[in-house]
Amino acid sequence: MLLGASLNKLFIGSLFLVIILSCSEKKIYYNFSDHVAPIIFSNCSSCHYKKGPAPFSMMKYSDVAKRAKMVAYVTKSGYMPPWPADANYSHFIGEKILSEDEKMILQEWYNQGCVAGDTSKLTSPLVLSKTKRNIGNPDLVLKMNNAFIIPGNNKDLFMVTKLPFELDSDTNIRLIEFVPDNKQLVHHLNAHLITYDNEKNSHLLDVKPIVNGDIHNDSTAFHQLNIPYEDGTFPKLQPSVSNYLPGVEALLYPDGIGGLRVNKQSALLIKDIHYGPTPIIQTDHSYFNIYFDKNPPTRQIGEFILGTQGISPVIPPLVIPPNQVKKFETETIIPEDISVLTINPHMHLIGKEFKAYAISPIGDSIPLIKIDNWNFRWQYFYTFPKMLHLPAGSLIKVEAIFDNTLNNLDNPHNPPEFVSGKTGSMKTTDEMLQFVVMFLPYQEGDEKISLE
Template identity: 30%
Template sequence: MWKTGLRFWAVILLGCATCWSADTSRESKLGEKVESFTLLNCYGKQVSLDDFASSQAVAIVFLGAECPLAKLYGPRLTDIQEQYAERGVQVLGINSNSQDSLTEVAAYVHRHEIGFPMLKDPGNRIADALGAQRTPEVFLIDHDRIVRYHGRIDDQYGVGYSKERDPKPELTLAIEALLTGQPIALAETKAVGCHIGRVKEIAATGEITFNKHIASIFNSKCMSCHRDGEIAPFTLTGYDDVLGWEDTILEVIDDNRMPPWYADPAHGTFANDARLSELERELIATWVENGMPEGDPKDLPEPPVFATGWQMEEPELVIKMREEPFSVAAEGVLDYQHFVVDPQWDEDKYIVSSEARPDKRGVVHHILVFVIPPGEDRRDFRQVLAGYAPGSPPMEFEDGLAIEVKAGSKLLFEMHYTPNGSATDDLSYVGFRFTDKENVRKRVRGRAAIDQDFVIPPNAAKHEVTADYVVKHDENLLSLTPHMHLRGKSFRYDAHFPDGRTETVLNVPNYDFNWQLKYVLDTPLNLPKGTRIRCTAVFDNSKYNLTNPDPSQSVKWGDQSFEEMMIGFMDTVPVQDNL
């Protein structure tokens, strides 16, 4: 019926919001003295801690060239340097990653306009001396080189989330206290970021090798996002690319954060299930434990081929999201952008393939192209013509299937961007192919169970909202996409059949706004007339939800992520032709 996943989309917040974690298991260095060290800066010149002997405070910050948080915080650290330079404060960056060369460190400095010295720590000697584990991670020392603050720069970013509200500037508060002779109220916080890629002392041994066992896993489960030009923070296209990232890889696999997949395995089977098998998990873990042997080059599989242009057949019509590019800031939280385009369709259109394409893949979180029906000023949530997320295929129909769009309709581009540390201009677009009405045997329908009238009370940790979709003609259910915003906690689809049976079609017990996945059924589910699909959403508006913009406020329906939505998207086709 269709060649690839129907309108499959999956969004990625902050490039790879689930690729970092918090450091929690380490002996504190507060009160200890930092011994002097000398390292080369990114231009090959020696820089010593003694060069800053007159400074009242030095913020030693461990950074990585590809870590998404290091990219976001680089400009912020430059602002701190400029703000406090006249008061005797020096920011000093150190890169201890084995995978980052001096050239890559220099590129990081130029790309993000770093305004403080950036040093290279070969063999992670300084990282080991201080016990640094993450990037970014700060050690603030006083004039006597005693560690007075350790941890993160601020609390805007956590494991898999980005706060909408103003962050608590913990490093800045510590600097102010130190300069004014006041006690630092919060002297130690959890560092959040990527693992430092340390040099491994384990000899590579064993029969499990990258070329024979691991490369094929990365090719099939990771490389669609983890390759040059895509939004993931580092590449996994070859053996050398993996070295230095192994601790981060193991961590996100163990925590079930990568590859992203949130369906409860007790309910339903899905054609696009992204999970690693237990065997694949064991192979990766054993390979790292054995020192990551590369193996025989003859065993290396052919890498997957990804389209550099259109994945679909050349489109008949290409529509840009607007006339001029949209400017994406270097950092911060950028909410949804909506652009309305009039394609000037003066006759009904029957779409058989579509593909949304980002202009700048490094910052495009997701694209959704909705229909605004003729004579209306709001989008129809049931009509999504195209979607993009890294790795998602175009929409392509066969066997007389098509989406019908009425003459006079407009298009709404919903764009979600993720700043990556560099200001970027984007002008994304969508392509379509059409067929004639007489060729259409079945119209693909977007369905939705929606509640727009809910009110989530302040501080409610488990507020339940339900909505129903009732089947009017026999149809087959193809896919399901739950949609909520930052307070979303869980989402479930239950089918109540006319014969009294009830079946849980999809259960997402731990909803993640960062990854709004379309779950494509392995076998379409027949829904007889009268079947009721009940969607049950649970919202967490409490202070314990770290992504919550403001737990003290009641929350209602709204487009932006600081508001909320409750939508159970579905795709169906009629059982009978020409319905």
């Protein structure tokens, strides 16, 4: 009798265990509305929208479902979403990195047939720029009167132009944001601020709207663009008030950090805007959004560049013969304590790896950024979550690898050709090695200030 009862208990226990195991192994079915949309909208839709920088939209179920196989592949491989910096080395604001669970969900959703779920409860993702989300619409928009026609001659083009503006009175500016129109061809832009202390009668006169930077030197270009005063003297110029590279959004720091003071008569000098090669005639009508500020700037941002056209030489000289992989370095010692806000690595198509770090006077290593697979198309300005203090006497060092072989699928030449960066040329098919550092003079407590 006791044996029968024991067997009965054993049977019931085994059955209970089987039920538990079967429940625990129950397959999860994923749908777009509940599982996939939150991933796509948070990590992909900010670029993948109509007329956005990406080549197609990912704003609704049908957009994603018809590309589900590709989405599963590029996310599993880590190719998308694009975030070149190694998150195991250093962290920045706005990282777009999928977890292994998120990658698995996208894989399984595709394998299960791309079930839609209840899409009626979805809200379309906002695709406003970070600037508009945080401070609204601009106070002033500047653009050329007419779109610029890009000739289809398969050559890089470097153009210089001036966008004058006249305000009711001297004004504070919080941010100048560049908005590219032809996102496929605008490679980079550097804009500087001109302020006229004395009245210029012909300030708004459009003598020549845009000139070729490869043909004109600074003097002839500036006269063509009606920049000097009537007596031939030049106004004040504040460099690098707005910059652009592929993938970059305008840098909006917390109140009190950055900002500009402009006179009633001012202008943006675009020197230069770089258009990549194209075999067909295209147009571009990029523009600037300017946001005013009621408060004057309190902490001005500084900037220095290591490497090409910067304060430190590239060692050895930046020359990459055909069919070679070469390593280059550049370094500098900072003379004062600084608080680093944002950094920007820059190379062209031959670049493959980039690493920057600092070594403090007592020998501590401070990681800055590490990119193991350089992508010319995604050159972010990387902003630290909090200001990063580098003490005076710290060494900043950059190490980079360039691959001028056919193993580099971005190599613009087949067969590989001699590539140089010694002349400082900014052409896509030439090379550069730069590391841009944006900083403030250090103040006690800076390292606790959030930049988010």
